[in-house]
Amino acid sequence: MNVTDLASYTHILVYSRSLVGQQNTPAALSFSEAALSYQASGLTFVDQDLDVGQIGGSLTWEDPQVPSQVLRYNLYLAQDQQGSGRSLMGTSQSSSAHTLSIAAETELAAYSHLVLYSESEVGEQSTSVALAVPDTSASVSSLQFLDQDADASELGGQVTWSPPGSVDQVTEYHLYVKEPSGGNVSTYVSVPVGTNFAAIPAGTSVLYSSALLYTQSSLAEQSTPVFLMLVDSDISPVNVALADKDLDAGEVGGSVTWDAPSDEAQVVQYAVYLARDSAGAGRSLVGYAANGNSSVNLAADTEASSVTFSHVLAYTITAVEEQTAPSAVAISDVFASVSGIAFLDNDL
Template sequence: METSQVQDYLLYLGLNDTRQRSSLGLSVAAASPATVRQADVLEDTSLATFDQIWVYTRSTFAEQTTPAIQVVSDASTVLTVNFTDEDLDEGELGGKIAFDVASGDTSQVVIFAAYGADSEDGRGYRFALGTVQLGTWSLDVSPELSVQNFSHLLLYARSSLFEQTTPAIIELTDVNASVSGTSFTDLDLDSEELGGLVSWILPYNMAQVENYNVYLTDGLGTNRSQINGPLPATADSIVLPPNTPRQQYTSLAPCHD
């Protein structure tokens, strides 16, 4: 067909060695001034069983019988992801997201994007945790991130145009290594002086605890004074020396490192 008779170009998904095709709903006008004509295929277009793109020339009278054919290479990337909470306070997260490509093609990947989400499909509330370039296989999550709205961590590969629809998913586990049941009886009978045994109950999960420090603190926890230490992770008590000035302190706080 002479180009002077061309009205537009139509695009289809096609199956090799068959006449099966499915319209992409795309047409490019022949009157376009561009030397190289192009059309954008919508994000998340289902490939189904098709393996080619067929381009037909159409005049005002008829559609071309034999199309131009482009074999489709589906850029699929499957990721694996791991995260260990290193913020040992209850209700808070922090640590390193580590990931790798389990299979697939990364030639079109530009960045990886991580999100916290309230569901495993990411269709509800989600919060961006950060992005890294291809070739960087970890992402740091700052400590003290509240887990109130999060139940899952999602990791997506992203090309220059689109973000992957199906992410790598892990369910978040909040590690809590805070002690409980802190008790203290003052055995120093002098006014405004303290002394005696401070004790506490160790947490169930101590895998990441290196040591404990015990502090005298004020009501807000802004002013504090350390009692000896640091203590080994297995310690569940410490002696507050007699004659310790009470000053502005009102509380005792065993804290993990």
């Protein structure tokens, strides 16, 4: 049967005819009603691309009422449900197919609908079945970081966030800690949905000061992350001092004192050591002081020399580590012995 130009026609009419004449009132079928018999139904699409303005996932549908004439289905993105300005997304390999995939990061731009056309031997159907595009956006919010690494120029601690408004399509969160230039990655952490924190290891160089958090679906990782610049906290004790009250040469004793760092909230306790140098060689523990305290007692008669101990070191200890670079002060040994003792015996 030839395809007829039906631009000016809308219905198929069937008249009964007898020996006396033709029926006045025919049976009628509109072209639009006939087209419905060859259209798929029950279109569903779940957007698994988690970026706003992008889609990705699978469109599914059910067979038309008359599937026998359908060879394949053509899926388009279109600017309206009539298929204006449409762009082909995919073609099924057979009429028995009930799904077509759309690649992640497909840009919506001006498109608002998915339209599915049936195709027969004579061509593609002019009337489609349409579905408004559901665009899923699932980015975290309130991304925060509190540096608990006690050393200057080093980072460490937990990154926390609030989950997206809907996590239906989210399976994981991916945290990257990178150089601000977007180059090397120092840390990658993956945590399942339901976990709203991830740890940056203590000792991470402050050169890696950009935190990027992506959501992940079963289809793909989000392409546009939430960004946070990481700030290094100064948690070192300052003005460490030893007031030597032991008056013997080569021995010290008294109170080791210091001033709290500007961000003492991150300090769990302080540790005080004696050592052979300012870096902590051969160190020996003097004692601990809890947050809020700023002194430790050093027992009298403690040996102090270039051979034994020459420095007092104070470290902060946070929830994640003990400081590796201490605050140090050289020991100043105070000795006070009298000299020139004389005794004149006047008892004859």
